[in-house]
Amino acid sequence: MLVALVFSLLAIGAFIAAGRTGRRDLSEAGKRALYATFGFTALATISLVSALLAHDFSLNYVANYTSRSLSVPYTISALWGGMEGSLLFWTTLLTGFSALAIAKAPARRSRLIGGAGAVLMAIAGFFLFMVAFPGNPFAQVTGDVPIDGNGLNPLLQSPGMIIHPPLLYTGFVGFSIPFAFAIGALFTNRVDDSWFVATRQWTLFAWTALSVGIVLGGAWAYTELGWGGYWAWDPVENASFMPWLTATAFLHSVVIQEKRRMLKVWNVTLIVLTYAFAVFGTFLTRSGLLSSIHTFSEGPIGKYFLPFLALLLIGGLGMVAYRLDALRSENRLDALISRESAFIANNVLFVAAAFTVLWGTIYPIVAEVSSGIRLSVGPPFYNAIFTPIGLAIIGLTGIGPLISWRRMSKGAFWRMVRVPLAAGGTTVVVLGVGGLSSPGALLSFALVVFTATAIIGEFVRGSRVYRRRDDLGAFTALNRTIARNRRRYGGYIVHLGVLLIVIGFAGNAFKVERRADMAPGDTLDIAAYTLTYEGVRTATTPEKEILEARLSVSRGGDDLGPMRPQRNLHLAQGQWQSEVAIRTNPIEDLYVVVTGFDTDGSAVIRTFVNPLTWWIWAGAAVMLSGMLVIMSGRAPVTVTSVKRAPAKRAPAVAR
Amino acid sequence: MEQKTAPAPDRRRLKFLVGGSLIALALIGLVVFAMTRPNATSFYMTTTEIQAAGASEPSGDVKVNGDLVRDSVVEEGITTTFDISDGSSQLTITTDSTLPDAFYSDSDVIEIIAQGEYDGDTFTATQVFAKCPSKFKAQT
Numbered sequence: 033m034l035v036a037l038v039f040s041l042l043a044i045g046a047f048i049a050a051g052r053t054g055r056r057d058l059s060e061a062g063k064r065a066l067y068a069t070f071g072f073t074a075l076a077t078i079s080l081v082s083a084l085l086a087h088d089f090s091l092n093y094v095a096n097y098t099s100r101s102l103s104v105p106y107t108i109s110a111l112w113g114g115m116e117g118s119l120l121f122w123t124t125l126l127t128g129f130s131a132l133a134i135a136k137a138p139a140r141r142s143r144l145i146g147g148a149g150a151v152l153m154a155i156a157g158f159f160l161f162m163v164a165f166p167g168n169p170f171a172q173v174t175g176d177v178p179i180d181g182n183g184l185n186p187l188l189q190s191p192g193m194i195i196h197p198p199l200l201y202t203g204f205v206g207f208s209i210p211f212a213f214a215i216g217a218l219f220t221n222r223v224d225d226s227w228f229v230a231t232r233q234w235t236l237f238a239w240t241a242l243s244v245g246i247v248l249g250g251a252w253a254y255t256e257l258g259w260g261g262y263w264a265w266d267p268v269e270n271a272s273f274m275p276w277l278t279a280t281a282f283l284h285s286v287v288i289q290e291k292r293r294m295l296k297v298w299n300v301t302l303i304v305l306t307y308a309f310a311v312f313g314t315f316l317t318r319s320g321l322l323s324s325i326h327t328f329s330e331g332p333i334g335k336y337f338l339p340f341l342a343l344l345l346i347g348g349l350g351m352v353a354y355r356l357d358a359l360r361s362e363n364r365l366d367a368l369i370s371r372e373s374a375f376i377a378n379n380v381l382f383v384a385a386a387f388t389v390l391w392g393t394i395y396p397i398v399a400e401v402s403s404g405i406r407l408s409v410g411p412p413f414y415n416a417i418f419t420p421i422g423l424a425i426i427g428l429t430g431i432g433p434l435i436s437w438r439r440m441s442k443g444a445f446w447r448m449v450r451v452p453l454a455a456g457g458t459t460v461v462v463l464g465v466g467g468l469s470s471p472g473a474l475l476s477f478a479l480v481v482f483t484a485t486a487i488i489g490e491f492v493r494g495s496r497v498y499r500r501r502d503d504l505g506a507f508t509a510l511n512r513t514i515a516r517n518r519r520r521y522g523g524y525i526v527h528l529g530v531l532l533i534v535i536g537f538a539g540n541a542f543k544v545e546r547r548a549d550m551a552p553g554d555t556l557d558i559a560a561y562t563l564t565y566e567g568v569r570t571a572t573t574p575e576k577e578i579l580e581a582r583l584s585v586s587r588g589g590d591d592l593g594p595m596r597p598q599r600n601l602h603l604a605q606g607q608w609q610s611e612v613a614i615r616t617n618p619i620e621d622l623y624v625v626v627t628g629f630d631t632d633g634s635a636v637i638r639t640f641v642n643p644l645t646w647w648i649w650a651g652a653a654v655m656l657s658g659m660l661v662i663m664s665g666r667a668p669v670t671v672t673s674v675k676r677a678p679a680k681r682a683p684a685v686a687r
Numbered sequence: 688m689e690q691k692t693a694p695a696p697d698r699r700r701l702k703f704l705v706g707g708s709l710i711a712l713a714l715i716g717l718v719v720f721a722m723t724r725p726n727a728t729s730f731y732m733t734t735t736e737i738q739a740a741g742a743s744e745p746s747g748d749v750k751v752n753g754d755l756v757r758d759s760v761v762e763e764g765i766t767t768t769f770d771i772s773d774g775s776s777q778l779t780i781t782t783d784s785t786l787p788d789a790f791y792s793d794s795d796v797i798e799i800i801a802q803g804e805y806d807g808d809t810f811t812a813t814q815v816f817a818k819c820p821s822k823f824k825a826q827t
Contacts, residue, residue, distance in 0.1 A: 258785075258788075259785070380710060384710075384714050387714075388714070388717070388718055388721070391718060395728070396731075405730065406730065406731035406732070407728050407729060407730045407731050407750075408728065408729055408731055408750060409722075409727065409728050410726055410727060410728070410729060412721075412724040412725060412726045412727040413721045413722060413724060413727035413728065414721075415724075416717075416720060416721035416724045416727065417717060417718070417721045420717065421717075547765055547783075547785065548765065549764040549765045605792070606792060606794070607788065607789070607791075607792045607794075608788040608789075608791040608792065609788050610788055625785070627785045627786065628762070628786075630762075636764075636765055636785075638785050
């Protein structure tokens with residue numbers, strides 16, 4: 033029954049793609065068909081969710097990913113816990129976003145809407161095909177209907193896992209909108225700025241969702257997986273990172289197109305790349321091509337995705353080439369010291385980073401296909417790449433805002449950079465004297481301080497005008513500065529957040545690890561901490577058997593209280609799962625995992641001290657608040673409105 | 688906005704080409720540098736392949752994969768010794784590192800990936816990964 037519904041969607045999707053090539057009446061008809069597509073897809077999703085909640089184990093999907101003992105939120109989250117459901121979820125998001133974007137787009141631009149709608153529906157058609165045939169979540173169980181299901185993988189039973197995947201999907205899918213409008217614009221030869229102006233909010237929204245999703249994924253890995261880290265350059269992590277990198281480049285380079293009418297070809301190319309990377313990410317997790325913790329099992333899905341991806345890339349880039357003449361820049365780069373060149377350098381770095389990640393991710397496949405050698409690419413490769421590129425980007429983040437558009441004299445440039453340079457230099461001296469000798473860390477911290485000073489300088493210069501002219505207090509003036517130009521200052525806030533995250537990354541270089549087999553009463557010293565193992569406590573719940581290591585922690589004789597890492601046997605899956613204990617503060621995290629118990633009551637304890645990790649989560653919260661500032665403003669703020677409400681305070685972001 | 692007082696097109700194009708190639712070269716250099724870092728890439732072998740290849744280079748970092756042999760696991764303090772098999776040969780692995788939770792799962796097949804050095808007899812792993820397919824879905 034439900035399958036039939038999905039079938040009908042397919043027909044509608046096809047009709048739309050065919051019908052929407054131009055005229056206004058057609059575009060209205062297409063709109064209605066699009067809404068219907070969304071309606072039926074949503075209906076399918078609702079049916080699946082209710083089947084999950086009703087424990088309808090006659091459906092293969094329900095039986096595979098849930099069980100009766102699973103709590104309601106996790107039962108719902110099983111919607112994206114498996115391959116078929118996650119594809120359906122993807123499709124629903126896509127059709128929902130398409131409906132919203134098309135409904136909100138100015139109706140008089142019917143040609144642009146037609147082009148964009150056709151692209152969106154073609155994509156939706158592909159995904160609907162996937163959920164209707166090879167990846168149908170409504171497939172029936174063969175044989176007897178089981179009494180209880182397999183249950184959700186305990187690793188996925190974590191609050192972070194309820195929101196991490198939907199956010200990533202939202203990010204991935206969100207880029208469909210600017211992509212479709214870009215291609216639509218090329219298709220209909222309306223290659224002015226309207227395609228990205230119409231989709232600016234979508235781009236920002238998708239980027240924010242993707243960023244938060246990535247950070248939450250890191251937080252999940254940190255608190256659930258128990259290896260003391262948050263990022264492992266796993267192929268699937270890379271898959272979410274590559275579109276993020278190109279999207280970040282895109283966010284920056286559209287500013288140049290807007291202000292200076294340059295880089296048009298580049299921008300369309302970037303959005304095509306971003307979307308291709310997003311689809312590639314969706315594909316990697318489902319193809320069985322690379323194995324990783326994230327991958328769903330090998331299925332029949334991969335062989336459909338590759339042609340689709342090829343079509344996206346060839347079609348997208350082909351359209352760019354076809355309209356190359358219409359995409360000529362209206363301006364040229366005037367001088368090397370100019371904000372344009374800083375933006376271009378930023379773009380080159382981000383895109384270079386994306387392609388090196390791509391290289392690292394697919395190199396194992398290339399090597400196996402070309403020479404039969406099977407190998408893997410590990411973190412040292414990525415670290416060697418990202419240290420120089422990352423530091424260069426950080427430095428540019430500081431320099432960019434200081435230089436003006438078009439050109440700038442060397443003297444003026446020097447006046448702008450000397451204070452931040454001095455601050456950065458002072459940092460090196462202070463930390464050097466303080467005993468920090470690693471040149472990499474010194475350089476990182478110096479660049480962070482340099483850039484932070486430069487950005488804070490921008491806020492000071494901006495608000496000084498208001499303080500002088502309107503005689504305002506420092507805080508009100510700062511608020512007004514931000515409210516007047518939310519895009520600019522919101523962007524600076526995002527940059528400050530990035531700097532905090534970099535501090536967290538730099539701290540990672542100083543992590544310490546200890547591991548020991550401890551009998552009750554034994555102690556373990558790590559950094560300034562002493563851990564004392566007191567014994568094991570056991571308990572049983574319907575879902576799991578709990579084994580808890582009871583530890584007390586002290587530092588320099590001061591008792592810091594207990595820490596209780598657990599190691600639990602989840603009964604439904606017969607699977608062991610560690611629960612980490614973390615004591616966190618801005619200076620360092622004490623991270624404790626128990627990796628095994630012996631019958632005599634001793635326990636194997638693994639512990640880390642991770643300096644400055646707290647700043648990663650804090651920085652992410654700052655980034656998010658900066659994005660909210662940007663998105664709370666309407667597109668380009670006009671200077672006419674004299675009285676404006678002070679900037680909405682971005683809500684404190686609870687993590 | 689329409690002013691175009693830049694240098695002659697030819698010179699601009701040359702500059703662009705030179706600049707672009709410099710960037711490309713720097714990038715390729717960086718990638719080559721990164722690929723040759725210690726442990727940046729490691730070979731992946733089955734138990735049969737590694738035994739045929741013999742002892743790995745002292746600094747060499749190799750990955751070997753196979754299925755865990757159920758009753759071979761011996762734990763002593765923080766050291767664990769176990770065998771893995773690819774169906775035609777077995778390899779003994781010893782490690783001081785933490786074993787992932789999936790290692791202890793009661794699933795029928797547990798895929799192991801061990802990273803470390805092989806001395807021609809025993810494989811000493813610095814890191815062990817485990818994956819049980821049943822966590823997600825029966826493999827076809």
